[in-house]
Amino acid sequence: MSIKKTVGVLGATGSVGQRFILLLADHPNFELKVLGASHRSAGKKYADAVNWKQTELLPEFAQNIVVSECKADAFKECAVVFSGLDSDYAGTIEKEFEQAGLAVVSNAKNYRRDTDVPLIVPIVNPEHLEIVGEKLEAAQKAGSTKPGYIVCISNCSTAGLVAPLKPLVESFGPIDLLTATTLQALSGAGFSPGVPGMDVLDNIVPYIGGEEDKMEWETKKILGAVSEDKTTVDLLSDEDIRVSAQCNRVAVSDGHTECISFRFKNQPPPSLDQVKKSLRDYVCEASKLGCHSAPKQTIHVLEQNDRPQPRLDRNRDAGYGVSVGRVREDPVLDYKMVVLSHNTVIGAAGAGILIAEILLAKNYL
Amino acid sequence: MSIKKTVGVLGATGSVGQRFILLLADHPNFELKVLGASHRSAGKKYADAVNWKQTELLPEFAQNIVVSECKADAFKECAVVFSGLDSDYAGTIEKEFEQAGLAVVSNAKNYRRDTDVPLIVPIVNPEHLEIVGEKLEAAQKAGSTKPGYIVCISNCSTAGLVAPLKPLVESFGPIDLLTATTLQALSGAGFSPGVPGMDVLDNIVPYIGGEEDKMEWETKKILGAVSEDKTTVDLLSDEDIRVSAQCNRVAVSDGHTECISFRFKNQPPPSLDQVKKSLRDYVCEASKLGCHSAPKQTIHVLEQNDRPQPRLDRNRDAGYGVSVGRVREDPVLDYKMVVLSHNTVIGAAGAGILIAEILLAKNYL
Amino acid sequence: MSIKKTVGVLGATGSVGQRFILLLADHPNFELKVLGASHRSAGKKYADAVNWKQTELLPEFAQNIVVSECKADAFKECAVVFSGLDSDYAGTIEKEFEQAGLAVVSNAKNYRRDTDVPLIVPIVNPEHLEIVGEKLEAAQKAGSTKPGYIVCISNCSTAGLVAPLKPLVESFGPIDLLTATTLQALSGAGFSPGVPGMDVLDNIVPYIGGEEDKMEWETKKILGAVSEDKTTVDLLSDEDIRVSAQCNRVAVSDGHTECISFRFKNQPPPSLDQVKKSLRDYVCEASKLGCHSAPKQTIHVLEQNDRPQPRLDRNRDAGYGVSVGRVREDPVLDYKMVVLSHNTVIGAAGAGILIAEILLAKNYL
Amino acid sequence: MSIKKTVGVLGATGSVGQRFILLLADHPNFELKVLGASHRSAGKKYADAVNWKQTELLPEFAQNIVVSECKADAFKECAVVFSGLDSDYAGTIEKEFEQAGLAVVSNAKNYRRDTDVPLIVPIVNPEHLEIVGEKLEAAQKAGSTKPGYIVCISNCSTAGLVAPLKPLVESFGPIDLLTATTLQALSGAGFSPGVPGMDVLDNIVPYIGGEEDKMEWETKKILGAVSEDKTTVDLLSDEDIRVSAQCNRVAVSDGHTECISFRFKNQPPPSLDQVKKSLRDYVCEASKLGCHSAPKQTIHVLEQNDRPQPRLDRNRDAGYGVSVGRVREDPVLDYKMVVLSHNTVIGAAGAGILIAEILLAKNYL
Incomplete structure (x- = not known):
């Protein structure tokens, strides 16, 4: 049995940090030893x-770890550092960690739009990590010390959107029009205080600040390709794809539901059966690599009329599988469907863990 | 002061029937005297x-009315009969009432698709009632007795969808592409038992049987025009408009939220300001006619980012006004917006009352 | 028609302040002219x-009032000032207002426990306002200027608890043991941010800071009597009554449900029918005085097994009536029952309005 | 490794039956081979x-089992049969199974009040199973074939109530007064249709048919003792203990919260610390016997003010542990506390599994 890699978590007392800790308990590859938080902690x-607010108990292994400040020095033994930092702090701290030669997998939005930083949905575009590989290889060739790097986790609602698109694009070519209306869970907003109770009791909030823009922009990066020199991602342009998102907050604890419709560039489009088969047959690279957290079934195509439902379907493959239902023809674009993804797993901390597993499998750690 | 018209309610113990009764308490034009229900009642x-389940108390005037069976005889004094019948019974009973010379305003779906039956959202297409006028006039000319007729109330989610479209089409010409994703309230499903609690606690149900088809079809009738001979409605065709709906049930008591986007046939489209102005300036015919329940403001254009919200905005103009927010450009079609309408008011019983007020104002009762 | 008294509201932008404003729109006795808030406003x-978060729209009359700082000077024309101030500020400001000769009706907890300050549930113990009368009379006799005074509104959960006890104590003598378990609404916690959504979705919080102590203590003051010299309230002692409260926060917007049980000091206790009759027959003094907001029926005794329910019963008598259901014998004490009261009406701002109406009727303003 | 016992489930398509199936997947002692349901299935x-409505997926092993009718013949290989039958059918069917020599562990209420049928909360009174042991032994002595028997699972809300009482009674002698107000989860009412959504959205239902009586009666049986001849349970009398329950349905999916207070017969009562220690130190017999599902910690005494909470604490020890919080002195009785128990685990199907494990450990299967 191989020795576990030491890892750390930044922003360990926050909601994303707590999820990282849960997911790292008994992990076969990683041993969480360093927890970073604010100077108060x-x-x-x-x-x-910590004010532990998870539905699972605080794992024993983490209870007695003495919290460190978020300084690279305290994390120098870490093969990878998971960042659940608030964006107010992530910019400076993550950059410091990178410059200290550390590998950072971040849930913060700060570096997502840097073209030389991979923005990864691990069941969708792990091939963008080639940018990391290239950087490591270049340093090795140059005889430099192993360089640090940042990999960003996508926004939670983007993850659910692009998951079913990937196999479709691979099978049938580009999608050029895409609309998504989301019904997003509370856990995406954290809990200090998160969404006020009065806003979600017998109510919908038809707005999440910045979310629609993230979905529209990030989709173009995630579905883009690594540049020829392997140093940046070439974004899709408005000519390639136009994306329109409408985001709502609803009274659901976990699991983002998205009603999407889309049109293929190549006409006539594939048949309904071809579309479903493509979704069902998709095996993400993480599964092929045998990563611990990779879903057994990447995309679950549900045939019951009234599925997927957050309460019943969000935990498929421990939240790493995405559920798709009601795949049907769309009178305006080509097809429409309902997508359900677990926002704190494949859309946040869980994605970070799987990204690190892929980095490990590719020998980038 | 004019004498009130006697009216009746069919299906009086059901959820729609109960709403009719509430809305007819202290009505200036109508006096509810006959309540019809099953032979058990x-x-x-x-x-x-009745198992009264409204948030307002059962009005005193209705408490001691002895329930009748749903036979035309018992309703012969009624100037208009409001039907909240279940579709299992509405077909036969409403037809019998019509043949007995009664005016029926029905919330049931049975006759909505008959081209000679007006399908009315009272703040949108009261001009379709011309079919009734023509029928009455023809009978009068022929010296026949006053004929009965059926007018159908639209599906609740259709009402919210077409309300903001009407002024836009009037101002800027046809809309040819239209998508809508709904977040629909529980009250639309009644309460015996309605939607099970376990289905909406921490959950979304991404399916409402028949609803998407109703929205897609009814829109084409409501936005259509009365035929030249004034006996039918000419539906819009797929060439005129393509509509795509995705319907979800959410944990909201009253108020359907719809995220819609649309494209104008005439390009370039109007500006954002023109679109908002058209919505704001719209005065529905019922308001011009001075109908009692007509909204003071037909469409409320809200400028706050996070509105409309069901809990805060559903009761504008006692539920007869429709709220529109987040009007903005859409990367795929021309514009997108969030529409909120009160499903049991403008989308069901309340619409029936306002339709009857319009019929009265037009001297069709 | 009499001239309306000018009134003001302190803490006008907060949740209690907003409710005061709603309840003062079109009030027959009071004209709200002065709104006080923090220096930021x-x-x-x-x-x-204001960040208006009520289900009814901001009344027109209030929209253009320029907000004042909370200084007595700005309120000197006010016959009464309603305070919705946070307890962090209420202590100093309300005292300043009192010393400036103003009548303050306060929802804050700061002075509730001062024995010379009446703590009033207006449908229960308006006779405690005699302390105010005595103070005014004494000043008049002494030829002093009219003195200011503070009257406190009880805690919201206390209001529902004591309402049905008052007629019982009047009819059958003291209650010496009393237990109450509450299921309290979110609106009691305000909305900035109030209770976090994640705490009440699929959840109960079995704790509300300070609430149990308030219920146990305030009950002894409200059910106590004015001292012989009419300057203080004599609290009931532990020998008179022992009260035990258990408080829970639940996913209800408005309306506190309380499951209570109690024992009479005089044994044998009255019969079940006597208990119900006493509750039904109770007419609070505010009703006898003809106060505008006084309930037509002070206590509604519901006979259906499954009532009262917050959604269906909280608005009886516009929230000024209290609903009692499931009155039945208790195997441990004498009787048990379920009490529902509207926490923002009879338990907060609404109580303030009715108190002021009583003060007016008694010529204390 | 020992051979697994074959077991069956009656009422397999219902909500309790579905839970039995989930809990029997990969069980170390039992292999579920027979599923009984109505003739339609x-x-x-x-x-x-089945209309599978669990948050976990239908286990593979059960998918292809062909459903049997509920006839003893089909279950004759079963060492134990778990019954999730509706009470309309349970009476006849369970009796037939018993008479056919089968061991039945039933969640139905039909035989709970038979004094010769053990009514078991497995973490509380497994000693009542002595009645089964005696029956088996008597048959063995008489040379008869192994007789069938029925063991009943308690009502869900009773389970949570008696769990913390058991160690207290063992340590400090009888409790003579006991009050409980419950906030009960939806899953207790099943899902076809269960509690209507409109009843629990922004609402409380202060009534659950028959529930209060069950809690008051069952407590007296469960805390009673086996008779000297080991054939019946001697119930506690009203002189021994008086119990008062008030039951409410709330918007929680799983987990019953109960606010309880109680008085010891022996006065003065133990100290607060003694009470907490007794709860903490309690090790149920199932744990001592090493039963697979027995909780590691039978009663979790939580010290945080705002715990236990259903969402955060219901899954302790996979739902077999009970959480107690806010243990404090009670002004009316001796102590009060909040108890949280998982209603479908320790209060229903889960209890059945643990009872069967105890029966196995005692060699009664």
């Missing part, structure tokens, strides 16, 4: 520093 | 027959 | 200063 | 017969 035992 | 006092 | 039009 | 593959 630093020096305390984690169990005393 | 017939002969009982209404207060004893 | 002062100088702005109210419509611009 | 009989003959179909289980996956085709």
Whole structure:
């Protein structure tokens, strides 16, 4: 049995940080040893520093870890550092970590739009990690020390959107028009205080700040290709694809539901059966690589009329599988369907873990 | 002061029937005297027959009315009969009432697709009632007795969809592409038992049987025009407009939220300001006619980012006004917006009352 | 028609302040002219200063009132000032207002426990306002200027608890043991941010800071009597009554449900029918005085097994009536029952309005 | 490794039956081979017969089992049969199974009040199973074939109530007064249709048919003792203990919260610390016997003010552990506390599994 890699978590007391800790308990590849948080928490035992709000109990291994400040020095033994930092702090801290030669997998939005930073949905575009590979290889060739790097996790609602698109694009060529209306879970907004109770009791909030723009922009990066020199991602242009998102917050704890419709560039489009078969047959690279958290079935195509439903379907493949239902022809574009993805798993911390597993499988850690 | 017209309600113990009763309490034009329900209820006092589940108390005037069976005879004094019948019964009973010379305003779906039956959203297409006028006039000319007729109330989610489209089509010409994703309230499903609690607690149900088809079809009738001979409605064709709906049930008591996007046939489209102005300036015919329940403001254009919200906005103009927010350009079609309408008011019983007020104002009762 | 008294509201932008404004729109006795809030809001039009979060729209009359700072000077024309101030500020400001000769009706907790400050549930113990009368009379006799005073509104959950006890104590003598388990609405916690959504979705929070102590203590003051010299309230002692409260926050917007049980000091206790009759027959003094907001029926005794329910019963008598259901014998104490009261009406701002109406009827304003 | 016992489930398509199936997947002692349901389902593959509504997927092993009718013949190989039958059918069918020599562990209420049928909360009173042991031994002595028997699972809300009482009674003697107000989860009402959504959205239903009586009665049986001749349970009398329950349905999916208070017969009562220690130190017999599903910690005493909460604490020890919080002195009785138990685990199907494990450990299967 191979030795586990030491890893750390930044922003460990926040909601994303708590999820990283849960997912790293008993992980076969990683051993979580360093927890970083604000100076208010630093020096305390984690169990005393955190207001633990998960439905699973705080794992024993983490209870007595003494919280560190978010300085690269404290994390120097870490093969990878998972960042659940708030965007107010992530910019500076993650850059410092990268410059100290550390590998950072971040849930923050700060570097997502840098073209030389891979923006990864691990069941969709792990091939963009080639940018990391190239950087490591270049350093090795140059005889430099192993360089640090940042990999960004996509926005949670983007993850669910692009998951079913990937196999379709691979099978049938580009999608040029795409609309998505989301019904997003509360956990995406954290819990301090997150969404006020009065806003979601007998109510819908038809707005999530910045979310629609993230979905529209990130889709173009994730579905884009690595440049020839392997140093950046070439974004799709408005000519390639136009994306329109409408985002709503609803009274659901976990699981983003998205009603999407889309048109293929190549006409006539594939048949309904071809579309479903393509979704069903898709095996993501992480599964092929045998990554621990990779879903057994990447995309679950449900045939019951009233599925997927968040309460019943969000935990398929421990949240790493995406559920698609009601695939049918669309009178305006080509097809429409309902997509359900677990926002804190494949859309946030869980994606970070799977990205790190892929990095490990590719020998990038 | 004019004498009130006697009216009746069919299906009086059901959820739609209960709403009719609430809305007819203290109505300036109508006096509700006859309540029809199943033979199990017939002969009982209404207060004893009904399982009253409204947030307002059962009005005193209705408590002691003895429930009748749904036979035309019992309703012969009624200037208009409001039907909240279940579709299992509405077909036969409403036809019998019509043949007995009664005016029926029905919430049931049975006759909505008959081209000679007006399908009315009262703040949108009261001009389709011309079919009724023509029928009455023809009978009068022929010296026949006053004929009965059926007018159908639209499906609740259709009402919210077409309300903002009407002024836009009037101002800027046809809309040829239209998509709508709905987040629909529980009250639309009634309460015996309606939607099970486990289906909407921490959950979304991405399916409402028949609903998407109703929205796609009814829109084409409501936005269509009365035929030259004034006896039928000419439906819009697929060439005129293509409509795509995705319907979801959510944990909201009242108020359907719809995220819609659309394209104008005439390009370039109007500006964003022109679109908003057209919505704001729209005065529905019922308001011009001075109908009691007509909204003071037909369409409320909200400028706050996070509105409309069901809990905060559904009761504008007592539920007869429709709220529109987040009007903005759409990367795929021309514009997108969020529409909120009160499903049991402008989308069901309330629409029936306003239709009857319009019929009265037009001297069709 | 009499001239309306000018009134003001402190803490006007907060949730209690907003409710005061709603309840004062079109009030027959009071004209709201002065709105006080923090210095951040002062100088702005109210419509611009407030984040209005009520289900009814901001009344027109209030929109253009320029917000004042909370200084007595700005309120000197006010016959009464309603305070919705946060307890962090209420202590100093309300005292300043009192010393400036103003009548303050406060929802804050700061002075509730002062024995010379009446703590009033207006449908229960308006006789405690005699302390105010005595103070005014004494000043008049002494030829002093009219003194200011503070009257406190009870805690919301206390209001529902004591309402049905008052007629029982009047009819059958003291209650010596009392237990109450509450299921309290979100609106009691305000909305900035109030209770986090994740805490009440598929959840109960079995704790509300300070609430149980308030219920146990305030009950002893409200059910106590004015001292012989009419300057203080004599609290009931632990020998008179022992009260035990258990408080829970639940996913309800408005309306506190309380499951209570109690024992009479005089044994044997009255019969079940006597208990119900006493509750039904109770007419609160505010009703006898003809106060505008007084309930037509103070206590509604519901006979259906499954009532009262917040959604269906909270608005009886516009929230000024209290609903009681499931009155039945209790195997441990004498009787148990379910009480529902509207927490923002009879338990907060609404109580303030009715208190002021009583003060007016008693010529204390 | 020992050979697994074959077991069956009656009422397999219902909500309790579905839970039995989930809990029996990969069970170390039992192999589920026979599924019984109504004649409508009989003959179909289980996956085709069931409307699966669990948050976990239908286990593979069960998908292809062909559903049997509920006849003893089909279950004759079963060491134990778990019954999730509706009470309309349970009476006849369970009696037939018992008479056919089968061991039945039933969630139905039909035989709970028979004094010779053990009514078991497995973490509380497994000693009542002595009645089964005695019956088996008597038959063995008499040389008869092994007799069938029925063991009943308690009502869900009773389970949570008695769990913390058991160690207290063992440590400090009888409890003579006991009150409980419950906030019960939807899953207790099943899902066809269960509680209507409109009843629990922004609402509380302060009534659950028969529930209060069950809690008050069952407590007296479960805390009673086996008779000297080991054939019946001697119930506690009203002189021993008086119990008062008030039951509410709330918008929680799983997990019953109960606010309880109680008085010890022996006065003065133990100290608060003694009470907590007794709860903490309690190790149920199932744990001592090493039963697979027995909780590691039978009662979790939580010290945070706002716990236990259903969403955060219901899954402790996979739902077999009960959480107790806010243990404090009670002004009316001796102590009060909040108890949270997982209603479908320790309060229903899960209890059945653990009872069977105890029966196995005691060699009664």
